[in-house]
Amino acid sequence: MTLFQKSKIFKILAFLLLPFFCLTILVIGNTINPMALAFLTDFNVENKTNEILFITPIGTKSPNGSWHQLPYSFSSSFYFIIPSKIDYPIEPGGLKNFIYDYDDIQFSEILIRRTGEKSRIFSIQAPLQLDGYYPPERKQFEIKDVNTLPFAKKEHLLALKPTRMNSWAIEILALIGLLSPVFFVLGSRCKQRSEGYKGVR
Secondary structure, three states: OOHHHHHHHHHHHHHHOHHHHHHHHHHHHHOOOHHHHOOEEEEEEEEOOOOOEEEEEEEEEOOOOEEEEOOEEOOOOOOOEEOOOOOEEEOOOOEEEEEEEOOOOEEEEEEEEEOOOOOEEEEOOOOOOOOOOOOOOOOEEEEOOHHHOOEOOHHHHHHHOOOHHHOOHHHHHHHHHOHHHHHHHHHHHHHHHHHHHHHHO
């Protein structure tokens, strides 16, 4: 295969991946979007018991008030939603910090589970949803006695099911989009080398 042919192939690949590169730009731009950053807030959950606890913060969404996992961001300085997971372990006396986007979900409960037991529910007394969603009024939640907490209901446990929040699809496509400029550069270099060889001849 000649350098000219390689150049053509690289240019075609760069063009085909151009839509994904546009997505890459959008994802990168959104990480510093002031409107998105304004809805990031955080809270801490502290384990005051003498045993390891597994916790899953959940919240409600309109219009039916169903429970869902919170959309977490890896940083409060950059808006980058990461896949949610369940059963975050907290050692005795340990503390876990959560950063999430409250724009379209009302943080309302924490599912708490001990090893080998069913989940219990810890209510955080969320603000009334009169005209939207709000961050929690408190930033610190202490789990002192699991035995006093009621067991979670079926509707609470539905939040543990995988959702679109658990998908890396957008991030993967954005990473693929980075190949577009790479192929474009490779194609340009192959073309330059091909023209250079012609000039030598």
